[in-house]
Amino acid sequence: MCGITGAVWLPNSPPVDSADFDRMTDTLAHRGPDGRGVYRDDFDDGSGVLLGHRRLSIIDLGGGAQPMCNEDESVWISFNGEIYNYRELRPGLEQQGHRFRTNSDTETIVHLYEQYGDDFVTHLRGMFAIAIWDKRRRRLVLARDRLGQKPLVYCHQADRLLFASEIKAIKAISHVPLRIRNQAVDEYLTYGYIPHPGTIYDSIQKLPPAHIAVFESGRLTTSCYWNPELCPDETASTLELQEQLTCVLSDSVRLRMRSDVPLGAFLSGGIDSTIITGLMQKHAAQPTNTYTIGFPVDEFDETEYAHAAAEYLKTNHCAMEVTPNSLDLLEKLVWLFDEPYSDSSAVPTYYLSQMTRQHVKVSLTGDGGDELFAGYDRYQTVDRLRYFDRLPRPMKALLTGPWRYLIPGGGQKTVRQRLKHRLDILREPADQRYAQWLTGFPPSRRDSLYRPEFRDQVSADASLSFVANLMRRSSSLTPGMQAMRTDLRSYLPCDLLSKVDITSMAHGLECRSPFLDHHVVELAGRFSFAALSQPGKIKPMLTQTFLEMIPPSLRRRPKMGFSVPLDRWFRDDLKGFAREMLMSSDAFCHSFFEPSAVESILHEHQAGHWGHGDRIWSLLFLELWGRNT
Structure with a gap:
């Protein structure tokens, strides 16, 4: 690289x-x-x-x-x-x-x-x-x-x-x-x-x-130059496709192990990174070097799972616990990313890359497994919306009516917050629902945030059209499969792969992703959604195909995002800094946003009415980017 x-x-x-x-x-x-x-x-x-x-x-x-x-x-x-x-x-x-x-x-x-x-x-x-x-x-x-x-x-x-x-x-x-x-x-x-x-x-x-x-x-x-159909293959049996997947993914790993410098693998203990590491072990003459970082916050720490995977696969494992210096790192990320970017998983990815580079120059990753093999719960949820569309209009109106505002609140990132957002999504046209699902700031929230003169210069529909158009391109598929194909062309390159490239290259580390070999992508596209996604199971097709590589204790563990405790940070460590930056009289973001609307977000978060950690991070990243431009 x-x-x-x-x-x-x-x-x-x-x-x-x-x-x-x-x-x-x-x-x-x-x-x-x-x-x-x-x-x-x-x-x-x-x-x-x-x-x-x-x-x-x-x-x-x-x-x-x-x-x-x-x-x-x-x-x-x-x-x-x-x-x-x-x-x-x-x-x-x-x-x-x-x-x-x-x-x-x-x-x-x-x-x-x-x-x-x-x-x-x-x-x-x-x-x-x-x-x-x-x-x-x-x-x-x-x-x-x-x-x-x-x-x-x-x-x-x-x-x-x-x-x-x-x-x-x-x-x-x-x-x-x-x-x-x-x-x-x-x-x-x-x-x-x-x-x-x-x-x-x-x-x-x-x-x-x-x-x-x-x-x-x-x-x-x-x-x-490449626009694969990625449609389920009704002529091939699931067993045939699994056998092909074993060969194609193994070959992808083998090719990505070509290097004239030392290499290793990111290992989180999740299904994807565990499978990649297991395949590396099959091709390697010596134990694979694997790397994990942990945080002193249990719900964000994966080191226990990574250790179990490393022990099962017999890798040469290295783990490090870090306490993020969130303020210093945020300013570094602003310089590295060049433009506003609010995925806070850049924080652990930055630290993981920094640690890994101390040992090797190349690392294989499990990126792409979720998008190809239905690793997100939202795919199942979106797929069920087709049943909602079959309901009579009066029933739809009842489900999405004013009563949704009466859902009781309280606490952080409450059931009310999530449920109300999802009910609001049902009121949207079918081709815009997934875009609304992904947004951190729904149109109504953005509308109340903007200054009138700025609001007149932007269009919520134009922003939503990026994902909505991708959903329409695969309209012949089920909604769940549509969402997967859309993520492959939007969320994966624009968010995840951008993050991995920028945070790894900040340390001179090359990351290689075997799941993203186009032969693997084209083969994964031949599986049906029913085979890829089953209630209560995590990536069942991938797990069944490579079962012998996954420790029994990890086969049914809940999916754990690679994230940081933003809600906690903005009630504790970053509380004062966020307010100072976002509410100062010369704040960059006030060119676009009403100060009173920003104040409302900060107050709701501090009072515990809503969990706005992700939104405050987004606003703060934009503010720091503007101040440094």
Whole structure:
């Protein structure tokens, strides 16, 4: 894994200054502490190109430096990620006349582009953000992996294109307009992240997962190269699919264990990470190194489960208990994420990555298992809503009527809070329900929070449309399966994978996710929802398929989120800081929000009327981001 940067400009555009570009590239030093490289080419007509690279060396430590070119220097590449099947691709390319000078996966991509053009990306099995400069055609090609494990952002101005692994690198270039996009603030409060292709800034975009972009003659075009059906296979038996899953996931783990540096695995004691670790043990000559962190708060501590899994699988296990310095870390996360992001599981992921990097440079993870194999309770709940839709209209009106306001309250994150929110969701159109389910700030809450002049500039429906449109794309499936497919294209890349990439790369740690091999994803899509999700059972299909790898004590343990005690923090440690930041006279968030509405959220939380920890974290992250921008 690495950090990449680049710039292409046309004859009538001023060249990008080399000092500016060096600063742009070195902004990503945390992603690539092992080396740097820059390629520059200025043409006679005044146009030019720059490619930059910060390297975290994993494969071919001596020969994999970038930017890299082909034999005649007509094709150049700057690449972030790993191509796991590069060894399998190489013999075919050699038979077609290509000559290799290194043992790196990077050089394989160069020759694939020479051989197949833009279709090169369909041959890759891995995670990647790729920039290829075709010198003869003066053509830039950008590509992002199928699931969005590696980030890639760009800024297209009239006569030039800037791109990088992170927004902060583009901001290092002079004269880049950085106007906040108001709709992005509403999107952020809706989901806790800003969905692709947008960012917090009008001028900067994210290249979506499974997309390729071409910049040629000043024109930028994007296209999707992978869009699997992911529909249940009625012709195959469950046993046949389980046998295929065993082989495909095992092969995915084997490929991701290729490394010229030490590697290990995150092990939480959950089903997903335990299975990945068990498969690693089968392929490894020595016990796998596994890593877990714990917190001094029982309901957020998984070390007991991780220890049970490690003992059962006989791994070389390392666990550490941490007491988060929540204030210092929050400010670090604001700098790392570049834009508002409110998933507090970034806190334990940051600490886990920090500890793991002290021992290894690569770690396998269980990310993707929940989205592929129905690991969230919400999938079952959403699936049952189809029965609600069959009820007569008077019955629906009765269930969602004014009586819902009479549900008794009291306590933290009460039954009332959850039940009222879910009853409100039933009143929404079917295609918007799941988007409403996911939101931390329902439209009514956001509406009361906004200043009138800001409210007039944003649209709740526009924010909800990101998920609603994805739900409609799979409307032929059951609601539960629709939600799974939607999460695979939204929550997974925009929230979870973004978090893992940013927090791990902050420490120079590469995370690899075997569940996210596209062969595994396509196979998982063939299982029926009934096979994947059964009342009272946790990922039954996955558990049954790999039963021998899971300790009996963990097979039916309740799912435990990787989270932190926000409600407690904002009643204790962060109480004063949150109020000071959010209620100061010069608060950044007051540009968007009514101070009295923010005060109401803080008061309700302190009084114990509602559990607003997640919402206060969201507001505080936005406030600190604004103060540091």
